[in-house]
Amino acid sequence: MALSHKAKKRWSLLILLVGIPLYVLVVMGVMGFVYDTYGQPPFLVELAIYVGLGVLWAIPLKRVFMGVGQADPNDPPQD
Template structure:
C-alpha cells in the first residue's frame, strides 16, 4: 500500500525532528561507550551511519519538496 503525499510529508517531519536526533545521540553515545577509535575510523563510522539511516527511508522522502500531486489544479489568472 502506497502512502499518500500528506502522510509521507507528516512522517518525514517526524523522522527529521524526532527520530534523526535520537539516532544521532544514540550513535555518538554508543561510539563513546565503546571507546573513541582513531579519528579516521571514527569519521568513516559517522559517514557510514549518515548514509545508512537514509537508505531505507528514501521512499518516504522522495518528492516531498514538490507540489502535492493529489491536489486539484489551481487556476492561473
C-alpha cells in the same frame, strides 16, 4: 502500501523532529562504547564510522522523503 502525499509530509516531519535527534543519541552511545572499549580509533576509521552512521539512517527512509518538497500530484492544477 503506498503513502499519500499528506502522510509522507507528516511522517517526514515526525522523523526529522523526533527520529533524527534520537538517532543522534544512539550514535553518540555507539561512539562512546567504541571509545570506552577500544580507545580513540585512528582518524580514517573514526571518519568512516561517522560517515557510515550518518548515511545509514537515510537508506530505509528514502521512500518517505522522496517527493515531499513537491506539490501534491493529486491536487488539481492551479491556474
